């Protein structure tokens with residue numbers, strides 16, 4: 001099995017380390033800070049080989065230069081971000097395939113949060129590393145993309161197998177739950193999910209990763225194509241993009 005380790009960084013970021021221990025290869029995804037990675041490597045004796053970035057924000061790539069320098073890692077990121085992200089060794093685009101020992105990931109371009117945002121999809125292992133595109137019960141803010149683009153990006157995830165484990169880059173679940181409840185208060189799956197998330201957080205445990213099929217039933221942003229969500233927003237018969245845009249706007253203004 002592909003082994004995945006989660007490191008906490010800053011207030012609520014997650015850095016993920018993926019290892020093929022037999023092949024002595026390892027990838028760190030979104031090292032916003034080098035220190036927790038260097039500490040974990042020293043503690044466990046892991047052999048890392050690469051950095052994969054989902055997008056150019058500092059809380060995702062801030063630790064990359066130090067890790068390149070100290071551990072000699074190769075830095076892969078969106079080619080379209082090369083003008084604003086220094087030190088890229090390998091420029092990625094949609095459809096590229098990346099190897100990690102015996103495992104292979106597909107690069108998915110998922111613009112919306114940023115224009116160059118990427119996700120990494122391990123089809124055989126059913127694992128998705130999606131940065132700030134999809135969160136448990138939420139989705140990323142639209143800093144550089146339109147609602148249409150983000151809906152299209154999220155729709156790519158919606159088509160992945162339900163058992164997929166989603167690794168997003170922030171622990172936002174309980175904050176997102178408040179908004180989800182405000183727009184979808186009668187959803188029993190959502191109520192149950194929030195209880196489970198609260199129980200995990202009360203024990204200091206992460207709510208990431210999470211299963212995609214559960215997300216499809218509980219995340220209002222992924223449910224923008226459901227009639228009941230359109231109806232709840234007074235947008236009966238509106239196309240999903242429109243419902244999604246309305247949800248995103250409501251969330252931006254949500255206190």
Ligand SMILES: [Zn+2]
Pocket residue numbers: 055057113132
């Ligand atoms: Zn971001």
